[in-house]
Every structure is written in C-alpha cells, then in structure tokens.
Amino acid sequence: MLNTYIEENKERFLQELIDLLKIPSISADSNYKDDVLKMAQELSKRMEEAGAENIEIIPTGGHPLVYGDKIIDPSLPTVLVYGHYDVQPPDPVELWDSGPFEPVIKKTDVHPEGAIFARGACDDKGQMYMQVKAFEAMNKTGNLPCNVKFIIEGEEEVGSENLEDIIKKYADKFSADVILVSDTGILSNETPSITTGLRGLSYVEVEVVGPNRDLHSGLYGGAVPNPLNVLSSMIASLKDEHGRITIPGFYDDVEEVSQEERDLMANAPFSKADYLKEIGLTSSMGEEGYTILEQTSVRPTLDVNGMWGGYTGEGAKTVIPSKANAKISMRLVPNQDYEKISDLFQKHFESIAPEGVKVKVTPHHGGEPAVTPVDSIEYKAASNAMEETFGKVPVPLRSGGSIPIVAMFERVLGIKTVLFGFGLGSDAIHSPNEHYGLFNFYKGIETIPLFFRNYAELKK
Incomplete structure (x- = not known):
C-alpha cells in the first residue's frame, strides 16, 4: 500500500520539487532575503499538506527555521528529521547549461533515467524533500511507526550560525531519540553506502x-x-x-585511523581512473602515504x-x-x-x-568532526533499509564533507545522527550544473520509510 501510494504520486512529488527549486533561496546574499523567506513559507505549506502539525516558521537572528511534527503516540520513539532549504550562490552563472533556478530534466551517462538540473537539486532541497514525501507516504497510508519532528533551516550554507541558539532555546520541543539527515551521498547507484563520519x-x-x-x-x-x-x-x-x-x-x-579501518576502506568499490576522469584530471595530488579515499575522509x-x-x-x-x-x-x-x-x-x-x-x-x-557508531540500532535500521531497497548491504564510509550541526546536536540535545543521503559525487553540488538523479530521489522516498519501520522495531 505504501509503495503503491509512492508510485501513484511520484510525478506530483517531482513537480512539487521543481516548484521549490525555482525559488532562489540563497542565504549568503542579502539581495535574496525575501526569496529565502518565500521558500520557508512554501515549504511550510507543503509540510502541512503532507500531514505535519504544529508547523511554525521560527525567526532567528538571520533566516528562519521551519518546524513541524506529527506525534502519534508519546510512548513511541521520535525521529527528528533535519534538512536545509537554503542554497549556495549559483556563480559562475555563465558555466550553467541552463538557468540555475530554471529546473530541467536531462538524461546523463550516470543518470540514464534522468536527473533534475538546478541549484539545490541535490544539496539539499531534493534530499530534504525526500524526507517530507516519505513522511507523507507513511502518514497518508497509516504506516507511520514513529513520532516525527522536522527542523528545516535556512542558514546551513552560511554556517548555521543561529541554529545552536534556537536549539538551546527550544530544547524540549526538539527532543527526540535519533536525528535523520539526508545531506550526504552514496558510492554509486549500484553500491549503496552510509556515511559514518564527517570532517x-x-x-x-x-x-x-x-x-x-x-x-x-x-x-x-x-x-x-x-x-x-x-x-x-x-x-x-x-x-x-x-x-x-x-x-x-x-x-x-x-585521530590516527586503525589499520583495520583503513583495510575496510580499501575494500570499498573505488576506481581512481573513473574518479579522475569524472573531474577532468589525469593525476591526483594529496598527502603522501594515503589513498584518495583516505585523503578525502580521514585526513x-x-x-x-x-x-x-x-x-x-x-x-x-x-x-x-x-x-x-x-x-x-x-x-x-x-x-x-x-x-x-x-x-x-x-x-x-x-x-x-x-x-x-x-x-x-x-x-x-x-x-567539529563527528563519527557515528556502526554497531548502533540506528545504523542497523538504516543499513537494513538500504539492503532491502538496493539488494546490497551498504558500505560504511566516512565523508570528507562537513555538517557542523551533527556535533552540535549531540552536544546540546545528546542525540546521535544517522546520515542517510542518496546523492552522488558526480552531482556537482556547489558547482555549475548541480543535479540530482530521479532514481536517487525516488529511491530515497522508498527507503526512508523502511528506516522508520526498522528503527521502531529495534527500539522495542
């Protein structure tokens, strides 16, 4: 029933995302302040349509935060979903093949089924909206096994400088058992992975x-x-x-990574030749004595x-x-x-x-850096969910990127985070021609409910 709902509504889901991508919610440029607010308002409407309650646009010292929840039973575990609706500036605009805020769908070698090209398509509107649509599918079909709270902020691309104050101020409102973030990626559409660490x-x-x-x-x-x-x-x-x-x-x-972890990283599917070809280089350059995967994650x-x-x-x-x-x-x-x-x-x-x-x-x-234990029930819930939809056990990998709020959430709220992203390294986030595969968008909407199901079962 849940998958049927997703299938029957997938074109609407995509069109809603396209509409959100048209809004230039650039947090770094004060000229777009009204657009950032418009994005917050539009997102709050979409969350309400999906079934979220107690929706608020919470003012901060900068751009506002959008909050919503669905508390079905206080005795059940609560998942706090974090994402961001602001985007990077599109510069240099002349290098885009189409307008950065004029979404188009095109097929690529990596995305033969098509990808949506626009600023924020992957980082993070597309991935954030997967969470909203997965919640809608669970809620509308009676398959929501956990309480849900949403924190969608508008300042991630400028350092989330006001978020900690808001989290401290509303700590009781934001209390939960686990935080779920879709702002990371997977190794490939054939080899899923889960990010277990951030620089x-x-x-x-x-x-x-x-x-x-x-x-x-x-x-x-x-x-x-x-x-x-x-x-x-x-x-x-x-x-x-x-x-x-x-x-x-x-x-x-x-922290010096153990040889055991380095060996695990070495076993991850990775082609140096493909890596260099994708970014138009013939050789790499980095700290001697470490592989590319190590240079870009644990160093x-x-x-x-x-x-x-x-x-x-x-x-x-x-x-x-x-x-x-x-x-x-x-x-x-x-x-x-x-x-x-x-x-x-x-x-x-x-x-x-x-x-x-x-x-x-x-x-x-x-x-601060952050590391997620791979032996936790939170990680197992995510791993089992990906194994079910991809048909393969996901590879645990540390990421080279930074999401400073992960360490902050743990410090202030005492909650661990599961990094459950579906983007690819080739999606050109922060660059001209940013895009997000339709396969990845729909796969995320399909997989996220399984995390909720698994987590609720493991928490019993």
Whole structure:
C-alpha cells in the first residue's frame, strides 16, 4: 500500500520539487532575503499538506527555521528529521547549461533515467524533500511507526550560525531519540553506502595590505612589496612537498585511523581512473602515504577557496594592488577542535608575514568532526533499509564533507545522527550544473520509510 501510494504520486512529488527549486533561496546574499523567506513559507505549506502539525516558521537572528511534527503516540520513539532549504550562490552563472533556478530534466551517462538540473537539486532541497514525501507516504497510508519532528533551516550554507541558539532555546520541543539527515551521498547507484563520519571545518579569510594605495607597476615595481605576490608565497608555504600542512601543532590532536579501518576502506568499490576522469584530471595530488579515499575522509586538509586583488577586468591595467585577500577552509578530523585550529592558523599566518605588509586574519564559521557508531540500532535500521531497497548491504564510509550541526546536536540535545543521503559525487553540488538523479530521489522516498519501520522495531 505504501509503495503503491509512492508510485501513484511520484510525478506530483517531482513537480512539487521543481516548484521549490525555482525559488532562489540563497542565504549568503542579502539581495535574496525575501526569496529565502518565500521558500520557508512554501515549504511550510507543503509540510502541512503532507500531514505535519504544529508547523511554525521560527525567526532567528538571520533566516528562519521551519518546524513541524506529527506525534502519534508519546510512548513511541521520535525521529527528528533535519534538512536545509537554503542554497549556495549559483556563480559562475555563465558555466550553467541552463538557468540555475530554471529546473530541467536531462538524461546523463550516470543518470540514464534522468536527473533534475538546478541549484539545490541535490544539496539539499531534493534530499530534504525526500524526507517530507516519505513522511507523507507513511502518514497518508497509516504506516507511520514513529513520532516525527522536522527542523528545516535556512542558514546551513552560511554556517548555521543561529541554529545552536534556537536549539538551546527550544530544547524540549526538539527532543527526540535519533536525528535523520539526508545531506550526504552514496558510492554509486549500484553500491549503496552510509556515511559514518564527517570532517569538521575551520573557515578563515585573510588580508595582506601593502602600500596605502594601488601603485603604477612600472614606477614602483621591484621596490615595494606586492600584496598579491606576498599572499601567494605565504599560502604556498602552508603545505610542504609531501602534501602536509606546515602550521605548527596542526596535527597534534589528529585521530590516527586503525589499520583495520583503513583495510575496510580499501575494500570499498573505488576506481581512481573513473574518479579522475569524472573531474577532468589525469593525476591526483594529496598527502603522501594515503589513498584518495583516505585523503578525502580521514585526513585533514587546507584549501584556498577564493583569492582576489588588483585588476581583474578586461584588458590590461599595470598596477601593484594595495591589498590582496583569500578565503581558506581547513577540513578537520576527529579530536581536532576548530577554534583551536583557527587560532593556530592565525598565529602562524601572522608570523610568516614579511616586513612591509600588514596581515589580518578573520575567522568565519566552523564546526567539529563527528563519527557515528556502526554497531548502533540506528545504523542497523538504516543499513537494513538500504539492503532491502538496493539488494546490497551498504558500505560504511566516512565523508570528507562537513555538517557542523551533527556535533552540535549531540552536544546540546545528546542525540546521535544517522546520515542517510542518496546523492552522488558526480552531482556537482556547489558547482555549475548541480543535479540530482530521479532514481536517487525516488529511491530515497522508498527507503526512508523502511528506516522508520526498522528503527521502531529495534527500539522495542
């Protein structure tokens, strides 16, 4: 009956998602503040139609949070579903094959059944909406075995900076037994996997200031410090020839993964050739002594996310810029504290600045790493659900990404999180032409109710 309901309503589910994807809910850009609010309002309507109750659009210091619940029996376990409705900016827009907020469905080699192309298709509107539609299917067919609470926020892409205050303020309202998050992915549509760990994050912005104004590069070049040259040199020194980060104390607290876990990771289906081909490279580059899967999950990183200064317009302008800037992210592994790492970075970066320039380091958002035990009933409920719909036992894998709220939820609410995502690495999240496979969208709606069923049975 439940699967029949899903099958009969799948085209409507998809159209509703398309309508939500048309809303440019870009949390990072204040010009889209009204669109973010519109998205929250539209989502609250959809949740109500699905059968959620006590729906609220809760104000925060920034963009609002959408809450709804369905308490069928206080004695039953409660699943708190988290997702986010805000999206990344679509830039560079000129690299999109279609409008980032004009959803289109196209077939690809990876998604022969079709994929929906739009900003937020995978991250996280498509995956968040799987949860809403799975709930609807359970609720409308009388197959809801647990209480459900929804927290769908509008600031995940800008660091969820107001979420912790809201969680603390409404801790009783948000109490639950487990948190279910669909904001991660699987290895492939043939090989399901469950994310069992996330890296933390320290995000900083740096500025190097030289002369008190832009200078003529002919009259002053060769005699004054060029902030762009200086910044480039400083950044280049942050890693050595072996790919290791040179900040003193950076590795002091790093968890060393056991050989047993490394062997398990090595057994996961992975093709280096396919990995490189998919992103248009012929070779990889990373910390020596570790595989690509290890480099992107259980080892910390440091990457420049953006760098600017001087003249970047059309044609030539011979100028030595007065200042240069960069944004830098550091992905962290268990036992690393993002505030400590941010402080270590700032002290080191200031210490390596040459005479003649001034350096400013501005820490932005961050978050702690998180690991989910694979021997918990929560994980077993998810694993058994995927095994039933995919026909294979999912592979437990740590992810290289960061979802800072996972550690925060555990710290504030004392609840573990199951990361139950269905995206693919090729879905181009945060990039032009982001997309989400129709197979994955529907497979998520089919699988999520089985998690609820299994979890309710295991909690008895």
